[in-house]
Amino acid sequence: MNCKETTRFLHGYLDAELALGDALAVEEHLQGCPRCRTHHANLRAVQTAVRRHIEHHAAPASLRARLAARYGDEDGSTAASTRRWSGVAAAGAAALLLAAVWIGAGSVDDRSKRAAQLPAKVVVHISQSGSATAALRNLANHLEASPGTTVVVVAHNEGVDFLMRGARDASGQLYESAVAKLKSRGVDFRICGNTLVRLKFDSGQVIPAATLVPSGVAEISRLQTQEGYAYLRL
Amino acid sequence: MGRPLPEQQKRKRFERLVLPHSGTAYNLAIWLVRNEAQAEEAVQEAYLRAFQYFDAFRGENARPWLLRIVRNTCYTLIARNRELGEPDVFDEGDHGEETVAPGAVVSFPANPETAAIESADRELVQRCVGALPAEFREVVILRELQECSYKEISAIAEIPIGTVMSRLARGRRLLEVALDRHVERKETGT
Numbered sequence: 001m002n003c004k005e006t007t008r009f010l011h012g013y014l015d016a017e018l019a020l021g022d023a024l025a026v027e028e029h030l031q032g033c034p035r036c037r038t039h040h041a042n043l044r045a046v047q048t049a050v051r052r053h054i055e056h057h058a059a060p061a062s063l064r065a066r067l068a069a070r071y072g073d074e075d076g077s078t079a080a081s082t083r084r085w086s087g088v089a090a091a092g093a094a095a096l097l098l099a100a101v102w103i104g105a106g107s108v109d110d111r112s113k114r115a116a117q118l119p120a121k122v123v124v125h126i127s128q129s130g131s132a133t134a135a136l137r138n139l140a141n142h143l144e145a146s147p148g149t150t151v152v153v154v155a156h157n158e159g160v161d162f163l164m165r166g167a168r169d170a171s172g173q174l175y176e177s178a179v180a181k182l183k184s185r186g187v188d189f190r191i192c193g194n195t196l197v198r199l200k201f202d203s204g205q206v207i208p209a210a211t212l213v214p215s216g217v218a219e220i221s222r223l224q225t226q227e228g229y230a231y232l233r234l
Numbered sequence: 235m236g237r238p239l240p241e242q243q244k245r246k247r248f249e250r251l252v253l254p255h256s257g258t259a260y261n262l263a264i265w266l267v268r269n270e271a272q273a274e275e276a277v278q279e280a281y282l283r284a285f286q287y288f289d290a291f292r293g294e295n296a297r298p299w300l301l302r303i304v305r306n307t308c309y310t311l312i313a314r315n316r317e318l319g320e321p322d323v324f325d326e327g328d329h330g331e332e333t334v335a336p337g338a339v340v341s342f343p344a345n346p347e348t349a350a351i352e353s354a355d356r357e358l359v360q361r362c363v364g365a366l367p368a369e370f371r372e373v374v375i376l377r378e379l380q381e382c383s384y385k386e387i388s389a390i391a392e393i394p395i396g397t398v399m400s401r402l403a404r405g406r407r408l409l410e411v412a413l414d415r416h417v418e419r420k421e422t423g424t
């Protein structure tokens with residue numbers, strides 16, 4: 001892949017929207033090209049700044065109450081629903097709703113045509129900060145439903161955050177305990193070494209439950225092509 | 235599935251699939267209309283339409299479907315207010331798309347520095363994102379704030395995936411330059 005193609009693919013790479021082959025090619029080019037690396041670092045800095053600082057405007061309670069009164073089911077569950085929504089608004093993260101996450105995974109399935117139904121072996125790709133909470137919850141649900149599934153979680157790009165010592169979710173819970181719980185049920189956590197170098201993390205900052213692999217993208221590719229894993233991005 | 239759902243069943247399904255997204259809906263609305271009262275109005279109108287057309291909705295993930303309605307409602311509201319001569323809270327900026335062909339390579343004089351961008355603060359980010367022309371602002375908001383996939387953004391904004399990518403690229407490039415430039419100004423005190 002040359003500079004021109006890399007520039008074109010860089011946003012897709014940043015957004016984890018590339019097919020694995022393309023992502024690998026971008027990664028390879030970035031390793032050898034300082035100019036594209038700077039370009040990529042700048043785009044990532046923009047993305048990080050926006051995600052870190054952009055304001056989530058919570059819907060006013062009065063609006064939620066009005067909508068609930070008007071469109072809620074009338075069998076008395078409305079009050080409970082209002083309470084549930086306040087929780088969602090308080091977390092400021094309606095984007096984490098489960099349905100949305102599974103549909104997100106579905107769009108990848110269309111491409112890889114491998115994981116229409118969750119099969120025996122699944123590699124879960126976490127590449128965004130903030131998506132780990134929903135991903136882990138989904139995994140737990142999924143394991144509940146089909147306990148025989150072998151799951152490998154590969155954290156890459158901003159997705160590595162939750163595997164750092166002391167990392168907490170939006171409600172202040174340590175990720176480490178959720179990870180330990182899943183690990184006790186056989187889920188394997190692997191973290192991308194390239195990402196650690198790029199984001200200037202030290203491997204000592206990674207929780208011991210996670211295993212370091214040289215490249216997250218290459219690991220996913222290997223699991224898919226050599227070990228028959230189905231791919232899910234969460 | 236072809237005939238309309240009984241009323242009670244429809245309400246239950248609507249409550250389960252559509253009502254929980256009111257926070258996301260409001261958030262998108264406020265970033266599009268840039269005004270709290272109008273964002274509330276847009277969300278209420280969007281829910282009204284969503285309920286009306288809910289029989290036609292299939293599937294389990296109503297979020298992109300609802301956001302598309304919210305987006306349309308916001309632009310209708312903006313156009314209506316313009317006709318009525320109400321104060322224009324909708325900031326077009328000076329980089330309208332008509333001057334930039336999709337995917338065009340635009341040269342910027344500045345050579346932004348990663349460290350400068352990284353030092354951007356909360357207030358600066360709000361200001362720079364708020365100043366983006368609407369067509370770039372909406373894809374940035376849908377992507378970074380709502381964490382929508384390209385496919386979902388394409389469905390919500392009713393544009394091809396290629397356009398999602400070129401608008402996102404252009405939006406980020408504008409932000410890159412704006413964030414870098416403001417930080418520089420702050421440092422030199424001008």
Ligand SMILES: [Zn+2]
Binds near residue numbers: 002003004006033035
């Ligand atoms: Zn290059």
